[in-house]
Amino acid sequence: MKILQANNFDLLLNILKENEYEIIGPTIQNGAIVYDKIESSRDFPIGYTDKQTPATYRIEKSNNDAFFHFVVGPQSWKRYLYPPVQKLFTAFLNGNAIKFEKEEFLPIKYAFIGVRSCEIQAIEIQDKVFFGGEFQNNRYKTLRKNSLIIAVNCSKAESNCFCTSMESGPEVKSGYDLVLTEIIYDKEHYFLINSGSQKGDEILSQMNLLEADENALKLGKDVIEKTKSQITKHLNISNLKELLLKNIESSIWEDVAKRCLSCGNCTMVCPTCFCMTVEDYTDLQKTKAERIQKWDSCFTLEYSYIHGGSVRVSVGSRYRQWLTHKLASWHEQFGTSGCVGCGRCITWCPVGIDITEEASKIRKISEYQNISLEEN
Numbered sequence: 001m002k003i004l005q006a007n008n009f010d011l012l013l014n015i016l017k018e019n020e021y022e023i024i025g026p027t028i029q030n031g032a033i034v035y036d037k038i039e040s041s042r043d044f045p046i047g048y049t050d051k052q053t054p055a056t057y058r059i060e061k062s063n064n065d066a067f068f069h070f071v072v073g074p075q076s077w078k079r080y081l082y083p084p085v086q087k088l089f090t091a092f093l094n095g096n097a098i099k100f101e102k103e104e105f106l107p108i109k110y111a112f113i114g115v116r117s118c119e120i121q122a123i124e125i126q127d128k129v130f131f132g133g134e135f136q137n138n139r140y141k142t143l144r145k146n147s148l149i150i151a152v153n154c155s156k157a158e159s160n161c162f163c164t165s166m167e168s169g170p171e172v173k174s175g176y177d178l179v180l181t182e183i184i185y186d187k188e189h190y191f192l193i194n195s196g197s198q199k200g201d202e203i204l205s206q207m208n209l210l211e212a213d214e215n216a217l218k219l220g221k222d223v224i225e226k227t228k229s230q231i232t233k234h235l236n237i238s239n240l241k242e243l244l245l246k247n248i249e250s251s252i253w254e255d256v257a258k259r260c261l262s263c264g265n266c267t268m269v270c271p272t273c274f275c276m277t278v279e280d281y282t283d284l285q286k287t288k289a290e291r292i293q294k295w296d297s298c299f300t301l302e303y304s305y306i307h308g309g310s311v312r313v314s315v316g317s318r319y320r321q322w323l324t325h326k327l328a329s330w331h332e333q334f335g336t337s338g339c340v341g342c343g344r345c346i347t348w349c350p351v352g353i354d355i356t357e358e359a360s361k362i363r364k365i366s367e368y369q370n371i372s373l374e375e376n
């Protein structure tokens, strides 16, 4: 474990640039912390923090100059690995012949800096979706294999975080190339930095940093313990898959439909959601057409459209689809939960619907039904 002084953070950024990485990290834009291009340490939200509750997100000045004293914002890294809009191909009509031109993509080497533990787990879940099986998404796979993950241990939790329930955080344990722990203590401000891969070793070896002493290592552990102690939201995942699949006809789904706007916000902000659609556009002369892939949402009526109509016509059925896919059938499809407990869907739901509360209601109803059955 090495020490990188906060006032020397540009050393890391410069070495990343020398190694031809395009650096993406947290920045402040339009009142939120979003991931964008980083040129220098001044681009980070230094001295800002966030406040999140169901349906509420605010950034505000904090009482220190921390680079990473906030949790996850409305965007996730899927924005870069799996962009919201991608052109797939262009077709040209030339006489009676049609020529197809596949859209090439730039195999950018991204260095993602400030990736949280739950977000690494989300990326690994999308890896399974996009190249873990028979059908491979070459664009995603290339960008992912080229990317460098510079993780950060969370130094605070917000009220919507429940990573401890999903065993996805707050401590970064695997899946990183480099990991940072930010320490502000007794007028000192530095980062513990460690490598977790050969790519990470290569960057670290170019930095010529001092080893961390015992005291710094202890302060690093304290940061993680303090963050863990701040997590108040929990989801009991024991038998959850079975409980949800047994309650497909529960009245809970129609109850949540009375509040759900079917806006799809929860799916857009979710770091694991991957639904997409394709749209074709033609020019007015009808000589050129483009096929565009766009993020879609299981909350739209059109998403479940098959010949003859949509399968999920009610809002309740669409909410049920989303929640049961995340927490139940995802296990069957990809061998893991589809939720990492990042809390984004709770923060960004305009009416504050909370996935942990809805899943808990199903558990309570089931327990009540079991008691009633035993009594009878």
Ligand code: SF4
Residues within 6 Å of the ligand: 266, 269, 270, 271, 272, 326, 338, 339, 340, 341, 342, 343, 344, 345, 346, 355
């Ligand atoms: S379902 Fe909600 S809490 Fe779970 S990973 Fe998606 S956005 Fe995060």
Ligand code: SF4
Residues within 6 Å of the ligand: 259, 260, 261, 262, 263, 264, 265, 266, 267, 299, 348, 349, 350, 351, 352, 353
């Ligand atoms: S649960 Fe909330 S964010 Fe999701 S579709 Fe319904 S209203 Fe929108």
